[in-house]
Amino acid sequence: MPLRDLALGLAVIAIWALNIIVIKLGVVELPPLLLTTLRFALVAALLVPFHPVARHQLPFLALLSVTFGTLHFALLFIGLGQAEAGTGALLVQMGTPFATLLAVVFLKERLEPRRGVGLALSFAGVAVLAGGPTLPAPLPTALLLLSALGWAISQLLIKQGPNVSPMALAGWVALFATPQVALGSWWFEEHQWQAIAAASWAGWGAVFYTAVMSSIVAYGLWYGLLRRHPVNRVVPLTLLMPVGAVLLGLVLMGDGLGPHKLIGGGLVIAGLALIVLRLGPRRPAP
Secondary structure (H helix, E strand, O other), rough: OHHHHHHHHHHHHHHHHHHHHHHHHHHOOOHHHHHHHHHHHHHHHHHHHHHHOHHHHHHHHHHHHHHHHHHHHHHHHHOOOOOOHHHHHHHHHOHHHHHHHHHHHHOOOOOOHOOOOOHHHHHHHHHOOOOOOOOOOOOHHHHHHHHHHHHHHHHHHHHOOOOOOOOOOOOOOOOHHHHHHHHHHHHHOOOOOOOOHHHHHHHHHHHHHHHHHHHHHHHHHHHHHHHHHOOHHHHHHHHHHHHHHHHHHHHHHOOOHHHHHHHHHHHHHHHHHHHHOOOOOOOOOO
């Protein structure tokens, strides 16, 4: 990969790692479902007018808004409000093992022994993390794992669904998800208008960053890299995202780095590496 593209890939990973910190700062001022609603509304406003889709694609996008929008993003924002940043980032990475299992069960993909070991290591890492002090209760663990499951289900739907450009998909999923999450905020949260009125630059900065930087800018750069390079050269960079989130949590949030996080996080990342990395002789570049 040329140095310029490698730098772009690392910039995307840094944006996504910092996104975990930004979400935690945002939910201090704005209730998590309200923050998610504002994020979706901004993404939809910026993307939908410029990325139309065909009418027959709308049911697929509406279904994806439930799994990717509500199940993944809403539970991610709620769960991160109750867990340390690094631990939350590690748990959300379980979307990759979940997607592997779902592909084996529903798409009849073959599970190689190496990937089976990766799955076992990933789930062992979650067990270690769940026993540590960075998750004060089972609820954050369950919410973040459900968020990861929502991501995994969404990846299978995207793989089997109609061909929709990434920016159109992001915009229309956000459009359909906005009323869903807004209804959840109205039902489960209180004092939304007061929170909006009292929000400082940190709260509104979280809305902007999660919508524009993490969703639009980062994914735009990422899909550009995927178009220019083989998937197996780009996707392994994602292994650096939870590492970056753990380090940023240490520096910016004062999170701890105890043995549970080190051992559990190491097992999760090792398992992910076995799942996503292609081992064997290197093929010549096209």
